[in-house]
Amino acid sequence: MVKPQVERQNTPSMEDYLEAIAMLRGEDKVARVSQISQKLKVKMPSVTSALRKLSEKELVLHQKYGYVELTTEGDKMAKDIIRRHKALSRFFTEILDIERETAEEDACKIEHVISPLGLERIIKFIEFVEACPQGEVNLPKRYKHYLEPGELPEDCLGKGLRERK
Amino acid sequence: MVKPQVERQNTPSMEDYLEAIAMLRGEDKVARVSQISQKLKVKMPSVTSALRKLSEKELVLHQKYGYVELTTEGDKMAKDIIRRHKALSRFFTEILDIERETAEEDACKIEHVISPLGLERIIKFIEFVEACPQGEVNLPKRYKHYLEPGELPEDCLGKGLRERK
DNA sequence: AGCATTTGTTAGTTACGCCTAACAATGTTA
DNA sequence: TAACATTGTTAGGCGTAACTAACAAATGCT
Known part of the structure; x- marks a missing residue:
């Protein structure tokens, strides 16, 4: 290491x-x-x-x-570690839509190595995404839609990656 | 460990x-x-x-x-490790708006412990966010606005966290 | 109370991964 | 080409963190 x-x-x-x-x-x-x-x-x-x-x-x-x-x-110290763990675990489940078990495993490992800034930014990001759905359907749902049927939402103004079916 | x-x-x-x-x-x-x-x-x-x-x-x-x-x-193997590293590093810099050096450090550590699924979902997430700006201002910029002046974008329909100034 | 089971400890081993000190090969250049 | 500097290797040591085997304390049951 x-x-x-x-x-x-x-x-x-x-x-x-x-x-x-x-x-x-x-x-x-x-x-x-x-x-x-x-x-x-x-x-x-x-x-x-x-x-x-x-x-x-x-x-x-x-x-x-x-x-x-x-x-x-x-x-x-323990409380802080648990705080890190929970934030990461939420990020993996709620934002990235990963099943509980894998999310927990990843959180368990990452909680020990992520920088304080990295952690804070992830917490802020969850906060932001939840506070700001941006349309009728919130970001995690829209992202899920991208994962699942593999399509961008209709109200998406982006260019690029359009060709990916 | x-x-x-x-x-x-x-x-x-x-x-x-x-x-x-x-x-x-x-x-x-x-x-x-x-x-x-x-x-x-x-x-x-x-x-x-x-x-x-x-x-x-x-x-x-x-x-x-x-x-x-x-x-x-x-x-x-090396190519795969570098792929992981780059994805994480992009995520930290482009999505979470963390300065290069810290992003690299975090990527360096996390690349060794993240699950394959976690990694793929992060890659997909970057793809999604870049392909789907959702409005004139894309997600990273909106997130940055939340970080910086600490305010939610105006076109944000969310409830909760409104009171945080 | 007495014996058995469970729980916990000590002692000793192993593997990893770094280090320093000492030595050996290589390369440079006078 | 001989001397020196650089580069690389070996040997030996240390800290972490796991393990097994053997022993000891605590608990539980009859």
Whole structure:
């Protein structure tokens, strides 16, 4: 992998752990090693060692054989990761019309590497598209029409690509 | 990092090397270890060891102290990576209005992790937006207007988000 | 309470991908 | 062509992050 020019404070892996813990704390009540292991499809020893690192960074609280809590700092980070994830996932499903599962997978990977600006612009873009349908039929629907029957909408004033049937 | 459910044939790092070699072969005439090293901001020994791996996989031809060639297979892969890169880079610059450098960085990272479907949909989306301006002012310009003065275009029929000044 | 199952930990291994230091080949030029 | 600079390689090390095997604690059941 190419060396990041600005050292990331947390690796994608660590972010996945934080995210998983936060999500479990939402769904169930407590996060346990076994749960995290299942959610991330990783064996338990991997979780134990990740938790040790996150503890050292004061992002989680975890004592042996106990359950896992996020510190204030860890929770803040987790919330941000989830925010990124949700934005990307919405973009893929709502704008690009990709089915949930693939959208989730892509979001899961991209959330760790996209720049803050890239993310903000995607959020703004969703906002914009939803706020501004531009005609009776909104952009996602029009785009879907382009994907599906493969035709441009009639009220489309564009030149170029007209010949593509 | 989360274990990929389907084992990727090449790692992001290997893809970066293939991409760099193909790009050098375009720009200059021959790809040398030093050039690859510079382009990827990695020391030369890292390049040597990467080339060994790529040679084993029959993706590059490289004999000691010689320059580097792509095999037919390697070239095919490289071309696909570059295709992904270009699509993403266009999306970030032309649709999301992100400056070249950040767009390139994001493209560089995302190209390795996005799903084939995600990529195709982004390509289609660019196509669609360019083919279908929807009004005198095309979508990117309208979006930019939303970003810049922070206002929705006048001809926007949307509800919601109206109150955001 | 006692034993079994589940859950979690430690220890040790592997692979990747970068690094530095040292050495070797190549190329340049006096 | 001999000396020097550049380029490339090997060897060895480090951090991350996964894994298995073996052991230990906690839980659950009778």
